[in-house]
Amino acid sequence: MHPFQYQRADSAEQAVATVTKNPAATFIAGGTSHVDLLKEGVYRPGLLVDVSALPLRQITAHEGGLRIGAGVSNTAAAASAEVRQRYPAVSEALLAGASVQIRNVASMAGNPLQRTRCPYFRDPTQACNKREPGSGCAALEGYNHVHALFGASAACVATHPSDVAVALAALDARVQTLGPKGPRTIAFPELHRLPGTTPHLDTILEHGELITSIDLPAFTGRSHYLKVRERASYAYALVSCAVALEMDGPNIRRARVALGSVAHKPWRATSAEAMLAGQRPTEQLFRAAADAAFAEAKPLKHNAYKVPMGRQLMVRALLETSSLQPLQGPAGTAFAASVGGVAGQVASPR
Ligand SMILES: Cc1cc2nc3c(=O)[nH]c(=O)nc-3n(C[C@H](O)[C@H](O)[C@H](O)COP(=O)(O)OP(=O)(O)OC[C@H]3O[C@@H](n4cnc5c(N)ncnc54)[C@H](O)[C@@H]3O)c2cc1C
Ligand code: SF4
Secondary structure, three states, X not given: OOOOEXXXXXXXXXXXXXXXXXXXXXXXXXXXXXXXXXXXXOOOOOEEEEOOOOOOOOEEEEOOEEEEEOOOEHHHHHHOHHHHHHOHHHHHHHHOOOOHHHHHHOEOOOOOOOOOOOOOOOOOOOOEOOOOOXXXXXXXXXXXXXXXXXXXOOOOOOOOOOOHHHHHHHOOOEEEEEEOOEEEEEEHHHHEOOOOOOOOOOEOOOOOOEEEEEEEOOOOOEEEEEXXXXXXXXXXXXXXXXXXXXXXXXXXXXXXXXXXXXXXXXXXXXXXXXXXXXXXXXXXXXXXHHHHHHXXXXXXXXXXXXHHHHXXXXXXXXXXXXXXXXXXXXXXXXXXXXXXXXXXXXXXXX
């Protein structure tokens, strides 16, 4: 493994200053993502600045919503009564990810900042523009079954892997940061970038910019997260969907839908959202919205299965969020957030 130095930060300000002045420095929190990349030789930092002991581990009321500190563990956030009751999609997405042991140490800032699971990115013998800019993209001509349907470029077709990022995008969470130029607020859907010609940049964060909290805005509607994966646990999403619905009597006042594992960032289905607003929920409406959401999909050689799978998943997420169909398992458990296997979904595409 590449040798590196380690330093524990005493304050957020000190962490930001230390990383900002050293181009080879980076933050580390739970380490569940970062350490794997170090061991695999994908990432070679000179200095790790440990932010896990900073006082950023509270969940507090904030402007009618919730402020989740950057260092709150995935387990603590998922188990929070406030999160479960008011933002179940967040709890469901967290519980659908990784394993209990990983969630116990994984942080709320580290989770959406984990890097792609593209297998070529994690294999230093393969060409990868994200790992080594200008080296090419082995996935374009390789086995690209877990890759993107939307927003990809000739430089990179990777997807973003975090489950909770999809729920946070649907709920229009806000990211609070402290950076070299001071504090700023980032709308969660703007945090991650599309690959374009610079796929090595996953987010709009500057070097040395520390996430201090993730804020969930006031929300009185219903939210829900569903994920399709190859195993019932300990597996990344093939496709996932988060829905946030606000009702006005029997009609949908506002719908927000985010799709996961289909793009370089959580993908907001804005055409479907517009179609749902002001309408009475019906299965026919939801199928039309899902058709609209996937109309612009551009499948690669091996990932066309994601189109019918994603449409079907989105319909089910909308049916369950609007209560037209009961939840298929206990709310907030990994079972509720799991949907069969690849074969079952592909067999019944519509
Ligand atoms: C076997 C396995 C299975 C997994 N399955 C899933 C899954 O199904 N779904 C899923 O969503 N995830 C999954 N994960 C990923 C896991 O959720 C992430 O590794 C974890 O959430 C990362 O959090 P961390 O605190 O350990 O981050 P770290 O590994 O410490 O850091 C990750 C990144 O975040 C940056 N960072 C950390 N804190 C801050 C901060 N406050 N401000 C700015 N930057 C910061 C680091 O510099 C680094 O770039 C899995 C991981 C493993 C190992
Ligand atoms: S898809 Fe992106 S991450 Fe994967 S090999 Fe190509 S450039 Fe690298």
